[in-house]
Amino acid sequence: QVQLVQSGAEVKKPGASVKVSCKASGYTFSAYYIHWVRQAPGQGLEWMGWLNPNGGGTYYAQTFQGRITMTGDTSISTAYMELNSLTSDDTAVYYCARIGVEIDWGQGTLVTVSS
């Protein structure tokens, strides 16, 4: 079955960077875009952007442009999302999701930004 398994929780200081991984299995990794979505405590879902693993193309939400990078390693079927210049407003659960004809989500990664 399809699985997206994300890396574990992170605690970061303001100004730092975080890199979250998303390992895919059960399907051809390069065949589906990987989207990243976050959810701050008590808030709704916020779309961050997507990665096309087939070629590495990306699209970032304007909110994050300049401080987000999405990459993929097809050899290990893993996508990454790196967010820089963290502030307390970036405290959230970060999800990866494959979205296309089929849709599946990872379990989420809690990123806490605190001094």
Added chain:
Amino acid sequence: EIVLTQSPGTLSLSPGQRATLSCRASQSVSGNLLAWYQQKPGQAPRLLIRAAYSRATGIPDRFSGSVSGTDFTLTITRLEPEDFAVYYCQQYGDAPGTFGQGTKVEIK
């Protein structure tokens, strides 16, 4: 950017009642590529419906999706106790992808 407006914000109903949730798009959604999710506290969103109509694997048939123009609807025919949760719509036909703000279905 396509803005999705969900209504109502909160729906107070009793088990066994019918729930009708709305998601209105600010413009046409390509291919009617709109999904509905259910989310409970501390859990990842659970896919219910993709491409406006198609029920995801394992989703009971009391959940159904429909569309008329730019108005998308999720209907739960008879609410079960486990259906009380927050529901989100998401369009994934155009970039940037967008979500509605959510509808909370609570027990009356």
